[in-house]
Amino acid sequence: MTMKVFRGITCPVCGMACDDIEVWYDEEKQEIIVKNVCREGAPKFKELVSPHRIREPMIKKNGKFVKVSWEEAIEKAAEILANAKRPLLFMGAETSAEAHIVGLHMAEYLGGVVDSNSTI
Ligand code: SF4
Incomplete structure (x- = not known):
């Protein structure tokens, strides 16, 4: 089992700013386990690995969303903001x-x- 552990994370969910959060990431199962988080905060951390989450950047080209590299997506976002x-x-x-x-x-x-x- 390969686990990455992140300690001392501040929860950004409700404004109480609990700052002793532990996030354990099981790379094999692609599962997140959280400690010191309440019921409201826990799902927000767990959704990081949700299968419903869009994991790759996409840009609308010719009316359809297509996957692009992060470099292209960041360049496009900068272009939109700059213009x-x-x-x-x-x-x-x-x-x-x-x-x-x-x-x-x-x-x-x-x-x-x-x-x-x-x-x-
Ligand atoms: S752990 Fe719960 S109480 Fe603490 S900041 Fe997150 S949502 Fe708020």
């Missing part, structure tokens, strides 16, 4: 503070607007 007159960076809940920092820097650089689902 937008006033981009909206919608940074939802359940996102880490570190990701929010990056998003805020991007919005400032692009002259964009930041919003989240807390405004709904």
Whole structure:
């Protein structure tokens, strides 16, 4: 059994920011086991390996989504953001503070607007 263990992870789900989360990843079973997480937070970590999750980047070409490399997807995303007159960076809940920092820097650089689902 090959396990990767990540300790001291902060849960981004409800805002309580529990910061002693352990995530165990069983590479053979492609299964995630979590410790020190409540019932609300656990499914969010486990969905990382869900078969329903889109694992490869896709771009719409000629009306259909096609799989592309990460480099092409990132290039396309940068092109869309750079060409937008006033981009909206919608940074939802359940996102880490570190990701929010990056998003805020991007919005400032692009002259964009930041919003989240807390405004709904
Ligand atoms: S573990 Fe539960 S209580 Fe703690 S931050 Fe995550 S969702 Fe909130």
